[in-house]
Amino acid sequence: MELLDRxxxxxxxxxxxxxxxxxxxxxxEDIRSEVEEKxxxxxxxxxxxxxxxLLRRRGSPLRVAESYFPQRxxxxxxxxxxxxxxxxxxxxxxxFPWAIFWLCFTAAxxxxxxxxxxxxxxxxxAPLWTLGxxxxxxxxxxxxxxxxxxxxxQNGSAWxxxxxxxVRDPNRVPRxxxxxxxxxxxxxxxxWANALRMPASPDLRITSSATIAQYFYWPVLLLLVAxxxxxxxxxxWPLWTRRRAALRLAxxxxxxxxxxxxxxxxxxxxxxxxxxxxxxxxxxxxxxLQWIGVSCVIVLLLMGVSFAARAFQDFRRTLGKQPSLxxxxxxxxxx
Numbered sequence: 592m593e594l595l596d597r598x599x600x601x602x603x604x605x606x607x608x609x610x611x612x613x614x615x616x617x618x619x620e621d622i623r624s625e626v627e628e629k630x631x632x633x634x635x636x637x638x639x640x641x642x643x644x645l646l647r648r649r650g651s652p653l654r655v656a657e658s659y660f661p662q663r664x665x666x667x668x669x670x671x672x673x674x675x676x677x678x679x680x681x682x683x684x685x686x687f688p689w690a691i692f693w694l695c696f697t698a699a700x701x702x703x704x705x706x707x708x709x710x711x712x713x714x715x716x717a718p719l720w721t722l723g724x725x726x727x728x729x730x731x732x733x734x735x736x737x738x739x740x741x742x743x744x745q746n747g748s749a750w751x752x753x754x755x756x757x758v759r760d761p762n763r764v765p766r767x768x769x770x771x772x773x774x775x776x777x778x779x780x781x782x783w784a785n786a787l788r789m790p791a792s793p794d795l796r797i798t799s800s801a802t803i804a805q806y807f808y809w810p811v812l813l814l815l816v817a818x819x820x821x822x823x824x825x826x827x828w829p830l831w832t833r834r835r836a837a838l839r840l841a842x843x844x845x846x847x848x849x850x851x852x853x854x855x856x857x858x859x860x861x862x863x864x865x866x867x868x869x870x871x872x873x874x875x876x877x878x879x880l881q882w883i884g885v886s887c888v889i890v891l892l893l894m895g896v897s898f899a900a901r902a903f904q905d906f907r908r909t910l911g912k913q914p915s916l917x918x919x920x921x922x923x924x925x926x
Contacts, residue, residue, distance in 0.1 A: 594642050595622060598652065605656035614659055622649070666734045670767050674734045677771040678727065734767070761914050762831040769826035773819055780815040783808075800862040810849060817842045836908035843902035850895040854888060863887045900924050 599622075603615050625645065630636055637645070649655060666674050799808070821839045825831075857863065864883055866876045901924050904914040915921075 594639065594646065595626070598646050598649075602652035602655055605653050606659060610659065618655075622646075666731070670734050674730065674767075674771075677730060677775060761916065762908065764825040764829045764831065766826055766829055769822050769829065772822035773826060776815055776818045776822060780812070780819065783811055783815060796867040798865050798867070800865050802856060802861045803863060806856075807849070807853065810845075814842065814846055814849060817845075831908050833909055833911060836905045840902055840905035840909055843898050843905055847895060847898040847902065850891050850898060854891055854895075857884055857888055897924070 599615055599619055602618070603611055606614050622645075626637060626642070629641075629645070821835070821842060824835060828835075853863075862880060862884065864880070866879055868876065900920050904920065904924050907914050
């Protein structure tokens with residue numbers, strides 16, 4: 592019954608959490624009853640090949656699990672976790688900071704929208720909505736295509752029960768996750784290189800501060816390039832090695848140092864951006880800069896926690912140990 596046990600454990604992985612145990616108990620009883628009936632009729636135990644044939648008729652664990660979901664998903668359970676992680680990252684690391692900046696302008700700089708409040712506010716948000724919409728639609732369409740291609744490939748080839756993978760190797764990197772990381776870090780790279788515009792207004796000009804431009808521009812640029820390279824390497828060779836884990840550990844530590852250095856710079860009175868507006872008072876600009884500084888520090892704290900969690904996982908891999916399976920750690924790392 593080892594093959595049956597592996598089949599059920601693999602099936603359990605894909606089932607909806609709240610019904611998992613009940614469904615497995617029901618299926619287990621049903622399949623075991625069928626096995627016992629066949630064995631009684633044949634007067635002997637089923638061979639491995641006969642058990643394979645029986646399970647093959649049941650279908651692959653993924654296909655059986657899909658029948659228990661309330662509806663057919665555009666993106667199935669195999670890819671949805673990566674898709675959802677990428678959308679959360681988009682909101683957390685890009686849309687959220689942009690929204691904070693916008694709130695700073697509207698709250699602290701009334702002249703930013705004084706001429707035509709409603710229209711001006713909508714215009715300042717146009718890049719945010721446009722980029723966010725394009726990104727979400729692009730991600731959804733891309734993952735839906737991958738889902739359909741994988742489904743077609745599985746339907747076109749015979750599924751074998753011996754292929755069940757009971758527990759995913761924690762050192763194996765899903766290619767969908769690597770693609771998402773390459774795209775996302777490349778997106779940040781373009782944003783840092785100013786290829787993607789921030790909200791703008793004729794009455795207000797936003798530029799990186801002299802400190803950021805002089806001391807942080809190239810280090811952060813190189814850090815983002817390194818992150819893209821590591822993600823691309825994981826895409827080509829989707830299994831963590833100690834050497835590659837050590838490489839990303841160095842990248843994680845560099846990112847953590849960069850975050851801490853920026854926070855120290857801000858604590859000592861440094862600025863992340865500079866504002867220039869001929870029609871805006873110096874007091875309003877100072878207030879806006881204060882709010883922007885606080886919002887940047889919040890984002891840096893989130894990034895620092897993420898870098899620290901990744902460094903912890905990569906340090907364990909570098910030592911040849913299994914990474915932590917703690918849900919909070921995996922969520923922070925994006926695994």
